[in-house]
Amino acid sequence: MSSPVRIASLLPETAPFTPEQRIWLDGLFAGLLALDGSITPLSAEDAAALLSGLPSSSPSPAPTEPEDDGAPWHDPALPLAERMKLAEGRPLPRRLMAAMAQQDCGQCGYNCADYSKALFLKKEERLNLCVPGGKETARMLKALYAEVGSAAPPAQPAIVARAPIETAEAAVAPAAEPTPEAKGSSRDHPVEASFLSRTRLNQEGSEKETYHVEFDLGGSGLDYAVGDSFGIFPRNDPGLVEAVIKTLDAPADFPIGGRAFRDVLTDGVSLGPAPDMLFQLFSYITGGERRQKAKALSAGSDPDGDAATIDVLAAIEKFPGIRPDPEAFIESLDPIQPRLYSISSSPKASNGRLSLTVDTVRYAVGERTRLGLASTYLADRIAPGDRLRCYIQKAHAFGLPADPSVPIIMIGPGTGIAPFRAFLQERKAIRAPGRNWLFFGHQRSACDFFYKDEVLGMRASGLLTRLTLAWSRDGDQKIYVQDRMRDVGRDLWGWIDAGAHVYVCGDAQRMAKDVERALVDVVAAHGARPIDQAIAFVAGLKKSGRYQTDVY
Ligand SMILES: Cc1cc2nc3c(=O)[nH]c(=O)nc-3n(C[C@H](O)[C@H](O)[C@H](O)COP(=O)(O)OP(=O)(O)OC[C@H]3O[C@@H](n4cnc5c(N)ncnc54)[C@H](O)[C@@H]3O)c2cc1C
Ligand SMILES: NC(=O)c1ccc[n+]([C@@H]2O[C@H](COP(=O)([O-])OP(=O)(O)OC[C@H]3O[C@@H](n4cnc5c(N)ncnc54)[C@H](OP(=O)(O)O)[C@@H]3O)[C@@H](O)[C@H]2O)c1
Numbered sequence: 001m002s003s004p005v006r007i008a009s010l011l012p013e014t015a016p017f018t019p020e021q022r023i024w025l026d027g028l029f030a031g032l033l034a035l036d037g038s039i040t041p042l043s044a045e046d047a048a049a050l051l052s053g054l055p056s057s058s059p060s061p062a063p064t065e066p067e068d069d070g071a072p073w074h075d076p077a078l079p080l081a082e083r084m085k086l087a088e089g090r091p092l093p094r095r096l097m098a099a100m101a102q103q104d105c106g107q108c109g110y111n112c113a114d115y116s117k118a119l120f121l122k123k124e125e126r127l128n129l130c131v132p133g134g135k136e137t138a139r140m141l142k143a144l145y146a147e148v149g150s151a152a153p154p155a156q157p158a159i160v161a162r163a164p165i166e167t168a169e170a171a172v173a174p175a176a177e178p179t180p181e182a183k184g185s186s187r188d189h190p191v192e193a194s195f196l197s198r199t200r201l202n203q204e205g206s207e208k209e210t211y212h213v214e215f216d217l218g219g220s221g222l223d224y225a226v227g228d229s230f231g232i233f234p235r236n237d238p239g240l241v242e243a244v245i246k247t248l249d250a251p252a253d254f255p256i257g258g259r260a261f262r263d264v265l266t267d268g269v270s271l272g273p274a275p276d277m278l279f280q281l282f283s284y285i286t287g288g289e290r291r292q293k294a295k296a297l298s299a300g301s302d303p304d305g306d307a308a309t310i311d312v313l314a315a316i317e318k319f320p321g322i323r324p325d326p327e328a329f330i331e332s333l334d335p336i337q338p339r340l341y342s343i344s345s346s347p348k349a350s351n352g353r354l355s356l357t358v359d360t361v362r363y364a365v366g367e368r369t370r371l372g373l374a375s376t377y378l379a380d381r382i383a384p385g386d387r388l389r390c391y392i393q394k395a396h397a398f399g400l401p402a403d404p405s406v407p408i409i410m411i412g413p414g415t416g417i418a419p420f421r422a423f424l425q426e427r428k429a430i431r432a433p434g435r436n437w438l439f440f441g442h443q444r445s446a447c448d449f450f451y452k453d454e455v456l457g458m459r460a461s462g463l464l465t466r467l468t469l470a471w472s473r474d475g476d477q478k479i480y481v482q483d484r485m486r487d488v489g490r491d492l493w494g495w496i497d498a499g500a501h502v503y504v505c506g507d508a509q510r511m512a513k514d515v516e517r518a519l520v521d522v523v524a525a526h527g528a529r530p531i532d533q534a535i536a537f538v539a540g541l542k543k544s545g546r547y548q549t550d551v552y
Pocket of ligand 1: 105106107132229272339340341342343356357358359360361362363371372373374375376415416418550551552
């Protein structure tokens with residue numbers, strides 16, 4: 001009998017390794033074990049000695065993942081190239097994280113750091129879950145994912161067959177029995193609820209189209225808290241589906257996995273931005289210059305300067321006469337991703353209902369109006385009584401203070417008002433004694449004051465202790481919520497100094513950053529601090545959970 005081989009998956013928990021070092025060692029030993037299946041656990045001393053004996057020029061150094069690196073790329077306002085630059089030289093999970101759109105929006109079912117870890121550990125293999133990052137992120141994740149294998153080799157089936165050895169994955173997140181997820185608690189376990197109604201929130205003259213949308217949760221088993229979001233699975237526009245079928249000249253009833261081509265196009269696949277795989281497919285079935293163009297597009301090049309606007313229909317139109325096999329065509333498209341919306345009702349005030357506040361996305365590209373998938377599904381296509389697949393996405397650190405007497409400051413322009421309507425309903429329902437201050441803003445006071453009667457009623461009743469409004473297109477100069485924050489800075493500081501929690505909801509790209517800057521200015525000016533201390537003060541508010549954001 002040959003001498004036993006030691007495997008790192010039996011490293012004692014006390015061994016002085018980071019999770020990534022464990023992965024690296026696990027991979028090393030998995031390779032060794034392929035030569036000989038017998039096992040002897042390492043002692044902590046042996047393991048440490050082994051690690052210290054590794055040559056420093058080791059070609060595959062154990063990646064370290066310092067959680068205290070400040071994640072400087074964690075900023076949705078930074079372009080991808082800048083985020084990747086900031087993460088250069090960092091361990092793979094951090095670079096994967098930087099490739100994401102950095103909103104911690106939860107649409108992928110994780111926050112950015114956890115999605116990257118799940119990819120790194122091969123617990124998650126879907127590289128296209130980052131909705132805000134779109135194709136750009138999916139491409140970068142694909143490129144980085146190629147490195148995952150070398151950093152953490154997957155368990156080898158031959159080894160698994162010989163002995164119950166932990167995989168690299170299990171070495172990091174040891175053996176917790178997966179608990180079955182409650183129905184309706186994530187995108188992977190949706191349930192059905194009924195659409196009830198939509199009511200336009202803008203008045204005549206508005207440039208916006210925003211709806212208050214209601215659902216009946218009866219029988220769905222869904223349960224939510226204020227601060228949570230609602231995830232919905234939308235369906236494509238039938239007009240767009242028919243245009244795709246017609247342009248491909250394909251039979252609408254062509255069977256695909258027991259369903260008709262038309263049905264799969266309606267609720268199975270995204271007809272949004274054309275994925276690289278679609279162009280790859282085109283490159284296989286076309287020739288000459290067209291093949292070169294399709295290849296270039298599939299590789300992320302932009303031969304005609306229009307790549308950013310090519311959706312699935314535009315891609316087919318760009319290659320007139322192309323006739324892919326319908327099944328291969330469907331295979332090359334991305335599945336429909338659910339969309340999240342901040343819930344704008346409190347369960348304590350809604351009698352089994354749930355509401356959203358949804359801005360409709362429509363814009364023109366050439367002759368065709370492009371439709372935001374989920375927002376126009378809610379605005380145009382779903383009818384009262386229709387059922388839709390949905391789930392509750394629990395808030396990550398976005399919710400009312402546990403102590404109802406704590407004052408709250410809510411800053412939510414546009415649809416950003418949604419969770420604050422819910423907060424206020426909740427505070428009313430539980431008779432919370434804490435003071436409530438709402439900053440709302442939008443384009444025009446005459447036509448974009450969402451929930452005007454309700455909000456003014458809350459102000460009149462005293463539920464809203466203070467209401468501060470900012471209209472960006474009422475006058476010659478744009479007034480934004482952050483301008484109003486500076487105007488009333490002394491009082492704002494007074495509330496913060498008294499322990500208020502501050503909440504921001506709405507646009508992540510510009511507004512959230514500008515609001516944070518204004519808050520720093522207010523703290524500096526009225527809290528009598530130099531700017532660096534004011535920045536540290538706001539960072540402290542965040543850390544202690546007194547500054548929370550729900551931005552998208
Ligand atoms: C946690 C969370 C909460 C959210 N809460 C809300 C909410 O309360 N209310 C709300 O309305 N939304 C909310 N959103 C946003 C929402 O999830 C969707 O992203 C939004 O409704 C658009 O989805 P869609 O499917 O309609 O559009 P999509 O089909 O996803 O299309 C949107 C894409 O179209 C492109 N686009 C949009 N406008 C233009 C333009 N003018 N020119 C060129 N390209 C353009 C952009 O690439 C954009 O990403 C939230 C998002 C998150 C993550
Ligand atoms: N992913 C998507 O497709 C999608 C879909 C819907 C919404 N969103 C995001 O969600 C945001 C919310 O949309 P919304 O309809 O609720 O309203 P919005 O477009 O954000 O507008 C709300 C108000 O905010 C103002 N504003 C613009 N820039 C600002 C800034 N830097 N700081 C503070 N206020 C600013 C607007 O003014 P002006 O317009 O007059 O400048 C308007 O008065 C959008 O901006 C968008 O980023 C994304």
